[in-house]
Amino acid sequence: MARTALLHLLRSECKHLSSRSFHSGYHLSTLVTRSHSPKATSSFYSPIHLAAAQRRWASQNSAATDDSRISIGPRRGAEGVEDEKDSRVVYYGPISSTIKKVKLLSLSTCCLSVSLGPVITFMTSPGMNVILKGAVASSVIFLSATTTAALHWFVSPYIHKLKWQPGSDSFEVEMLTWLATYTPQTIKFADIRPPETQRPFVTFKANGKFYFVDAEHCQNKALLARLTPQKSTQESAFKNL
Incomplete structure (x- = not known):
């Protein structure tokens, strides 16, 4: 008698849980049952969700690694995106x-x-x-x-970034200060002179300051030719005047 009553109770509970029209008193038990069911677990931890989570983790880990890594070339990230939008940037310090x-x-x-x-x-x-x-x-x-x-x-002569609009008679460079912060400077092509010193890593001199451009990483050869004036050309130009 007791066994029959217990089987009847279990069958009524199973029918009650499988039905979609629950009473308000069983809402909490329904949520718990769904959260622990294999179907809910498989839908929550589906391969698509796991792959997306792994991609997000990998991107965050690679971004954190790039921030602490010593690299050659333009820096990636928000600053690099802004530079790509600016068409005037023609040179990056490698x-x-x-x-x-x-x-x-x-x-x-x-x-x-x-x-x-x-x-x-x-x-x-x-x-x-x-x-x-x-x-x-x-x-x-x-x-x-x-x-x-x-x-x-x-x-100090190292140019970290150079902005120039083709046809303009001046260009803008970003230099590094004592406190390792970038400061912009505007230079006119008319002020460029060949360096009159044996100081290493100097490309040209302008307004009493020395500047260096890596010729191998400067893609604009026309700009590079204007940044590296020959001493003989300057002397001949002055003689003609």
Whole structure:
């Protein structure tokens, strides 16, 4: 008798759960049943959803890797998209991002040496002479500042981006400042002169400053010819005047 009543109860529950017209008191049990059913699990974790999630994860992981990777060529991302829309951009510095990262690292090291160098020097070796400690701290600060200044002097002529509209008598370049930030400068072709120094990585001189363009990565050869005037041509032009 009890077994018959139990079987009858189970059959009534199965019929009740498989029906689409549920009473309000069984809504919660219906949601739980659907969430744990194989059909719902397969539809939620379908191959299409898994493939889309894997693509999103892979794109995010690759973007994070590209941000910390030293690369050669124009930087991808929002800045690259904006540059593609600007038709005036005709040249990118091939190692622009690398130079900026190295400069940021040098600045960080210099700041740490200036701020923490004397503290660490005077806190260690209590038996050492104070004058000797001051000499060591000064040497560390001087070495770090000299390295940072030499790096800035070496990479300061490097043009990171060049914008030029064909037919215009001037162009705009982006240079790197002491604090590793980009600053725009406008240069006229009439102010370009050949460099009168043996300084390395210098293409031309304008308004008392030196600039460098990588000729192998400059696709516009007409612009490159105007950026690299020959000294003999300049002298002959002045003689004709």
